[in-house]
Amino acid sequence: MKRMFVFVSLIMTLSLFVLPGNLSGDVPPGAVPERIVLNVTANPAREMAITWRTGPGVKNSQVEYMIATSMSYWKYKNRKNADPYKDTKFQTAVNETVNLGNGSIVLQHSVVLKNLKPDTLYQYRVGSGETWSEWEHFRTAAAEEKPxxxxxxxxxxxxxxxxxxxxxxxxxxxxxxxxxxxxxxxxxxxxxxxxxxxxxxxxxxxxxxxxxxxxxxxxxxxxxxxxxxxxxxxxxxxxxxxxxxxxxxxxxxxxxxxxxxxxxxxxxxxxxxxxxxxxxxxxxxxxxxxxxxxxxxxxxxxxxxxxxxxxxxxxxxxxxxxxxxxxxxxxxxxxxxxxxxxxxxxxxxxxxxxxxxxxxxxxxxxxxxxxxxxxxxxxxxxxxxxxxxxxxxxxxxxxxxxxxxxxxxxxxxxxxxxxxxxxxxxx
Ligand SMILES: [Fe+2]
Ligand SMILES: [Fe+2]
CATH class of the missing domain: 3.60.21.10 (Metallo-dependent phosphatases)
Known part of the structure; x- marks a missing residue:
């Protein structure tokens, strides 16, 4: 038991030096999207840019989005005769490989959603396969002057x-x-x-x-x-x-x-x-x-x-x-x-x-x-x-x-x- 304790202590101590980022508070990303950020585009009434990152190997990363609804996602998806305009859409991300220089490679994913409705609350999530971010909201700009x-x-x-x-x-x-x-x-x-x-x-x-x-x-x-x-x-x-x-x-x-x-x-x-x-x-x-x-x-x-x-x-x-x-x-x-x-x-x-x-x-x-x-x-x-x-x-x-x-x-x-x-x- 004592030997096991020493071994575990040694591993924990070593991990402080071996695991990149542990000392800095930054852990290399996995499949879960992180650093998600919305950016305003040159057409803010019709578009929204979304960027996030994951670890390497994440394929077919996407944004799923729709006009926001207070109805739960699954109930909405299963609803019969859903308004097709309000059905969720997917857009595949552009992926960029970034070498962090500390032995880690990450993928940065970016999407510009287009053809959105002005002055409208949308909901979106980003991810791939079975691994997604939470649903979150954004509002598009109005197409005309508005406070x-x-x-x-x-x-x-x-x-x-x-x-x-x-x-x-x-x-x-x-x-x-x-x-x-x-x-x-x-x-x-x-x-x-x-x-x-x-x-x-x-x-x-x-x-x-x-x-x-x-x-x-x-x-x-x-x-x-x-x-x-x-x-x-x-x-x-x-x-x-x-x-x-x-x-x-x-x-x-x-x-x-x-x-x-x-x-x-x-x-x-x-x-x-x-x-x-x-x-x-x-x-x-x-x-x-x-x-x-x-x-x-x-x-x-x-x-x-x-x-x-x-x-x-x-x-x-x-x-x-x-x-x-x-x-x-x-x-x-x-x-x-x-x-x-x-x-x-x-x-x-x-x-x-x-x-x-x-x-x-x-x-x-x-x-x-x-x-x-x-x-x-x-x-x-x-x-x-x-x-x-x-x-x-x-x-x-x-x-x-x-x-x-x-x-x-x-x-x-x-x-x-x-x-x-x-x-x-x-x-
Ligand atoms: Fe400065
Ligand atoms: Fe400066």
Whole structure:
């Protein structure tokens, strides 16, 4: 008996070193789908992207979906004379093999559901054979302008499981009917560590299965410095985890794109590379924009709020275009502080009644920088040291914004109103 005890103890001790990920909290996946995430596509009224992963060897992975019903699945399937439109459908996933570099191979599965009904609650599950996820819901966007809200989070990046889980949960509790969660980049700090991605999905929990995410490319998770200090593009783990639109400049698929969502043109820029191409692309998007509101999300701030940073090149390149077309709101991360400007045009404060742009930098994770005072005169609110989330409501001529602490106290808020004299653009 004693010998058996010693043997078991030895195996348990060894397993801490042998089983990859046990120390990190990440266990190699099997057949059960994990890291399930919804993503908004370029046609959000008709489509939904779903991505998940399993261990290798999972064949014929699929999404099963239908318009949501409160009737139980089996009772529904056995019902006679079921409405054929409401019958479940299957779509087979595209599979991508990813080598985690720690001896594990995983499969990332992705599907874009198409031909969905606008403004409709669907239910779906992902899996293969006898192994499936739970059924979960998502709602498609309305095909026309309609009030909605969304959540914006600055960089989560650090201590994702320990400190970021509560941000996701508090934000979801405050805005469970959010149309999407927009994250401003730096999802993880070391993108080559699979366990960090595991922690991100732990923090997001089942929220990413119910509310679609829109991810901005940060510098972390995008670049990897090798031992010689050479910077290489790092998409190896970032890209397979998500399925984002590819309607931006060539070479920036899934990192620079736009989504028209119920009266808002949301443009996601990639602050890491090909900025000139993006500037030209942006001019076209803004010159021909049928939406009432325009929001840009980019990781790197135009007016830095953290440490001794600044990005004058971004201002030189994009500011004239942003001013000319009066982009309403710019959501940014990277500086691990909080800053919200007055309404600005040409780098100067303009009255609320005039056309201009509000720039926000925020952070959701627990890493903070000191405040940068360089642009303090442009800031209505400037601070650091707080984990924050934002909820943004868009309702006709009014855009309402709240920044709240993770302990759910109001930290900052403002409203933007379209001047009454400015008619809504034709659709
Ligand atoms: Fe960053
Ligand atoms: Fe960051």
């Amino acid at each position: 909605f809200k969304f959540i914006f989070l600055g960089d989560p990046q650090n201590e994702l499981k320990s400190m970021c889980s509560r941000v996701f949960r508090t934000a979801y509790a405050a805005a469970a009917d959010a149309a999407f969660v927009l994250i401003g980049g730096d999802l993880v700090t070391k993108p080559w560590q699979d366990f960090a991605w595991g922690e991100l999905f732990y923090a997001a929990g089942w929220i990413s299965r119910r509310v679609p995410f829109i991810l901005v490319a940060g510098n972390h998770g995008y670049y990897l410095k090798n031992k010689k200090g050479v910077t290489k593009r790092q998409h190896r783990f970032w890209r397979p985890h998500f399925t984002q639109p590819g309607n931006g400049p060539n070479g920036l698929e899934e990192t620079a794109f736009f989504i028209d969502y119920q009266g808002v043109r949301l443009i996601v820029l990639n602050g890491n590379e090909k900025l000139l191409e993006q500037q030209k692309w942006l001019v076209g998007l803004l010159a021909d924009n049928p939406n009432r509101w325009t929001i840009i999300a980019i990781h790197h701030p135009f007016y830095s709020t953290g440490s001794d940073r600044d990005n004058p090149a971004l201002r030189v390149l994009f500011q004239p275009t942003i001013d000319k077309y009066a982009v309403d709101l710019i959501l940014q991360g990277h500086d691990h502080t909080y800053g919200r400007t007055y309404k600005l045009r040409n780098g100067k404060i303009v009255p609320d009644s005039e056309k201009g742009t509000v720039y926000v930098v925020s952070v959701s994770g627990p890493k903070f920088y000191s405040i940068n005072e360089k642009h303090k005169h442009l800031m209505k609110k400037l601070g650091t040291g707080l984990q924050l989330y934002q909820v943004i409501w868009v309702d006709g001529d009014v855009l309402r914004y709240e920044s709240r602490t993770v302990t759910d106290e109001l930290y900052d808020s403002f409203e933007l109103r379209k001047p009454a004299a400015e008619p809504a653009p034709d659709k």
